[in-house]
Amino acid sequence: xxxxxxxxxxxxxxxxxxxxxxxxxxxxxxxxxxxxxxxxxxxxxxxxxxxxxxxxxxxxxxxxxxxxxxxxxxxxxxxxxxxxxxxxxxxxxxxxxxxxxxxxxxxxxxxxxxxxxxxxxxxxxxxxxxxxxxxxxxxxxxxxxxxxxxxxxxxxxxxxxxxxxxxxxxxxxxxxxxxxxxxxxxxxxxxxxxxxxxxxxxxxxxxxxxxxxxxxxxxxxxxxxxxxxxxxxxxxxxxxxxxxxxxxxxxxxxxxxxxxxxxxxxxxxxxxxxxxxxxxxxxxxxxxxxxxxxxxxxxxxxxxxx
Ligand code: NCD
Numbered sequence: 001x002x003x004x005x006x007x008x009x010x011x012x013x014x015x016x017x018x019x020x021x022x023x024x025x026x027x028x029x030x031x032x033x034x035x036x037x038x039x040x041x042x043x044x045x046x047x048x049x050x051x052x053x054x055x056x057x058x059x060x061x062x063x064x065x066x067x068x069x070x071x072x073x074x075x076x077x078x079x080x081x082x083x084x085x086x087x088x089x090x091x092x093x094x095x096x097x098x099x100x101x102x103x104x105x106x107x108x109x110x111x112x113x114x115x116x117x118x119x120x121x122x123x124x125x126x127x128x129x130x131x132x133x134x135x136x137x138x139x140x141x142x143x144x145x146x147x148x149x150x151x152x153x154x155x156x157x158x159x160x161x162x163x164x165x166x167x168x169x170x171x172x173x174x175x176x177x178x179x180x181x182x183x184x185x186x187x188x189x190x191x192x193x194x195x196x197x198x199x200x201x202x203x204x205x206x207x208x209x210x211x212x213x214x215x216x217x218x219x220x221x222x223x224x225x226x227x228x229x230x231x232x233x234x235x236x237x238x239x240x241x242x243x244x245x246x247x248x249x250x251x252x253x254x255x256x257x258x259x260x261x262x263x264x265x266x267x268x269x270x271x272x273x274x275x276x277x278x279x280x281x282x283x284x285x286x287x288x289x290x291x292x293x294x295x296x297x298x299x300x301x302x303x304x305x306x
Contacts, residue, residue, distance in 0.1 A: 003304030
C-alpha cells in the first residue's frame with residue numbers, strides 16, 4: 001500500500017512496490033489521455049531550496065497532466081525561508097494547503113526532517129550529496145523499458161561519484177536486484193563514499209573501482225555519466241582540475257558494445273560531447289521523459305488514486 005507514504009530513500013519501497021509504480025507508469029505511457037483527470041482538485045507543492053530544471057518541471061508537468069494543480073517556490077529567497085523560517089514550520093504550513101509535497105534541499109536529511117512534521121506525503125527531490133530517489137525511479141524505469149530487466153546488468157557509473165547523489169541512489173536501489181555488478185569510474189578524489197562500497201561488500205555484490213573509462217567501457221550494459229558537482233566543492237581549483245577528466249565522445253563510443261546504453265541524469269556540462277546525441281545508444285533525453293511518466297505514477301500512488 002503506497003497511499004500516504006513518504007519517499008525519502010530509494011529503498012523505502014520494496015522491489016514489488018516499485019514494480020507497481022513502474023507498471024502504472026507503463027500504462028500511462030501507453031495512453032496518457034486516460035489519466036488526465038486522475039488528480040483533479042489535488043495540489044502538489046514543490047519546495048526547491050536548490051536549482052532544478054528536470055526534477056521540478058517534470059513533477060509539475062506530471063501533476064498538471066494528471067489534472068491536478070501546483071504551488072511552490074523554485075527559489076527559497078522568494079518565500080519565508082528568507083526570513084529564517086525552519087523546514088519544520090514551512091512544512092507544517094505548506095501541508096495545510098497541499099496534498100503532497102516535493103522537497104529539494106542542500107542539506108542531507110532535510111526532507112526526512114520535513115516528513116516528521118508532515119501529515120501529507122513528502123518526496124525527497126534530492127538532499128545535498130546524499131540521495132535522489134525519484135531520479136532513481138526514472139533511471140530504473142528507463143533501464144526496465146530498454147533492457148527489459150533490472151537484473152544481471154553491468155552498470156558503469158562515471159564522473160563525480162563522491163558528491164553525485166544520483167549515483168548513490170542508483171547503486172543503493174540497483175544493488176537490491178540479483179546479479180547486478182558495478183564498475184565505478186572516477187578520479188581518486190571523487191570516488192564513491194566508503195559507506196557505499198561498504199554496503200556493496202556487505203551484500204556480497206561485485207564491484208570494481210577504476211580510473212580509466214577506456215579500459216572498461218567495452219564491458220558495460222549501462223554507462224551512467226555524471227557531472228562534476230561544482231556546487232559541492234570546497235575549493236574552486238580542485239573543481240577546475242577535475243571537471244573535464246571524462247569526456248564521452250564518438251571515439252570512445254566506438255569501444256562500447258552496440259547494446260550499451262548511455263544514461264545521464266542531466267544537466268551535462270561537458271562530460272558528454274554533443275557528437276553522440278544522435279547515437280541510438282544515447283538515452284539521456286528519453287530518460288528525462290521517463291522521469292515525467294514515473295512521477296505521474298508516483299504521485300497517483302501516494303495520493304491513492306491510481
Ligand atoms: C541531478 C541532481 O540534481 O542531483 N539532476 C537531476 O535531478 N536530474 C544531477 C546533477 O545535478 O548533476
